[in-house]
Amino acid sequence: MFFLSYYETWMLTVCPHMQLGVDTVPVLIGPVSYLLLSKPAKGVEKTFSLLSLLPKVIPIYKEVISELKAAGASWIQFDEPTLVLDLDSQQLQAFTAAYADLESTLSGLNVLIETYFADLTPEAYKTLIGLKGVTAYGLDLVRGTQTTDLVKKDFPKGKYLFAGVVDGRNIWANDLASSLSTLQALEAVVGKDKLVVSTSCSLLHTAVDLVNETKLDDEIKSWLAFAAQKVVEVNALAKALAGQKDEAFFSSNAAAQASRKSSPRVTNAAVQKAADALKGSDHRRATNVSARLDAQQKKLNLPILPTTTIGSFPQTVELRRVRREFKANKISEDDYVKAIKEEIKKVVNLQEELDIDVLVHGEPERNDMVEYFGEQLSGFAFTVNGWVQSYGSRCVKPPIIYGDVSRPKAMTVFWSSTAQSMTKRPMKGMLTGPVTILNWSFVRNDQPSMIIV
Ligand SMILES: CN1c2c(nc(N)[nH]c2=O)NC[C@@H]1CNc1ccc(C(=O)N[C@@H](CCC(=O)N[C@@H](CCC(=O)N[C@@H](CCC(=O)O)C(=O)O)C(=O)O)C(=O)O)cc1
Numbered sequence: 001m002f003f004l005s006y007y008e009t010w011m012l013t014v015c016p017h018m019q020l021g022v023d024t025v026p027v028l029i030g031p032v033s034y035l036l037l038s039k040p041a042k043g044v045e046k047t048f049s050l051l052s053l054l055p056k057v058i059p060i061y062k063e064v065i066s067e068l069k070a071a072g073a074s075w076i077q078f079d080e081p082t083l084v085l086d087l088d089s090q091q092l093q094a095f096t097a098a099y100a101d102l103e104s105t106l107s108g109l110n111v112l113i114e115t116y117f118a119d120l121t122p123e124a125y126k127t128l129i130g131l132k133g134v135t136a137y138g139l140d141l142v143r144g145t146q147t148t149d150l151v152k153k154d155f156p157k158g159k160y161l162f163a164g165v166v167d168g169r170n171i172w173a174n175d176l177a178s179s180l181s182t183l184q185a186l187e188a189v190v191g192k193d194k195l196v197v198s199t200s201c202s203l204l205h206t207a208v209d210l211v212n213e214t215k216l217d218d219e220i221k222s223w224l225a226f227a228a229q230k231v232v233e234v235n236a237l238a239k240a241l242a243g244q245k246d247e248a249f250f251s252s253n254a255a256a257q258a259s260r261k262s263s264p265r266v267t268n269a270a271v272q273k274a275a276d277a278l279k280g281s282d283h284r285r286a287t288n289v290s291a292r293l294d295a296q297q298k299k300l301n302l303p304i305l306p307t308t309t310i311g312s313f314p315q316t317v318e319l320r321r322v323r324r325e326f327k328a329n330k331i332s333e334d335d336y337v338k339a340i341k342e343e344i345k346k347v348v349n350l351q352e353e354l355d356i357d358v359l360v361h362g363e364p365e366r367n368d369m370v371e372y373f374g375e376q377l378s379g380f381a382f383t384v385n386g387w388v389q390s391y392g393s394r395c396v397k398p399p400i401i402y403g404d405v406s407r408p409k410a411m412t413v414f415w416s417s418t419a420q421s422m423t424k425r426p427m428k429g430m431l432t433g434p435v436t437i438l439n440w441s442f443v444r445n446d447q448p449s450m451i452i453v
């Protein structure tokens, strides 16, 4: 089975599709997650329980559900991602109460509750499969590594399982053979025609379409799947389950999986040797804080409350033009360095005028604070159009960490030393930290993140 789905239901968008006869699943944030993910207004008592608003919220859900039913919806999806959090019994009870209250309004509809981003605890799973009025459960089987076992132990007869086997939060091609065997095992538990192949979560978190990537080489591209490719993977898995396996598609996927496992581009013996040689003491500084403070004070002689700024100064239109033209080989490296140095000088002068104690160079040479440092490291690949939402309407292009990471040459020394040469005051060196780089990149999924760090 295969559905089109919308991340959010807006009646104006969804209804015309229904009227056109497109099998559209309206998606709403579920009532309990809606409340648990909300914040009380300013000034509200700390003891106020958001869940006490459930009786006020449920009638509004009833209204929306009735409208969707009247518009011809046959399925409706409620996202309840908070079910994967560590919830107490009162919070779990809120799910039971909310769906019991909605049961009669939901009657006649197929109702899917979707959870994602982690494993469900056994208690949460028990609550989920006990919800009234619900016909289907959507589970994240990528980040939820133990959830498959819960399904195998106990799954209600006659209900649907939406098995999220295609990773919605990353850019790697699915291991189709492995997913197919997971799906076949689940089909034996939930029954034929009751298993729906799905992504693990919304595709909002991944880049849009690999077709737009003109600069990635063919080998790396063969290892990747963006949103458009993930939909094809879901479809191929569903067809294979139904006995119409596209052998050519599965074999080229298997070849890409094998090439990723064995590619010398992924492994760097020197990095692995260095990582293996790390000892517990390497994770601790040789000196304690007070010794370091003394040494710092001797060298810098800072006042009691020294002033500094976080690093970047405004990126002007002119600076962006210079960077763009340098990248496009429209201006020489000499002209580029000259323009950036001029900007650093301006920023240094301004901070001296303002009597700042510890200066920064303003970071005019960089685009994004993760992309730029990734560009200085090996083991990273970059997209030209792999934008994903960061917040609101703001987007970033996360780098792709595909191999062992190393630093082929100094990354910041030139700019930092140039800046330091312009002032007698201390100049901070600037680096995006490793954990931030990791969390704001698409990371390899063939190693635990602790090893990547
Ligand atoms: C601090 N944050 C960051 C996060 N993740 C990161 N990877 N980086 C971060 O800084 N996560 C948490 C927060 C989120 N904060 C923000 C804040 C602002 C934005 C934002 O404004 N995004 C812009 C895109 C900005 C961008 O990357 N611009 C590029 C230029 C892109 C472009 O059009 N290129 C031109 C070339 C121009 C050039 O200067 O080279 C071209 O192709 O022609 C840039 O500045 O270099 C947005 O529009 O959404 C996001 C997250």
Ligand SMILES: N[C@@H](CCS)C(=O)O
Pocket (backbone or CB within 6 Å): 310, 311, 312, 313, 363, 369, 430
């Ligand atoms: N040095 C970085 C820190 C961002 S939180 C900057 O100033 O952009």
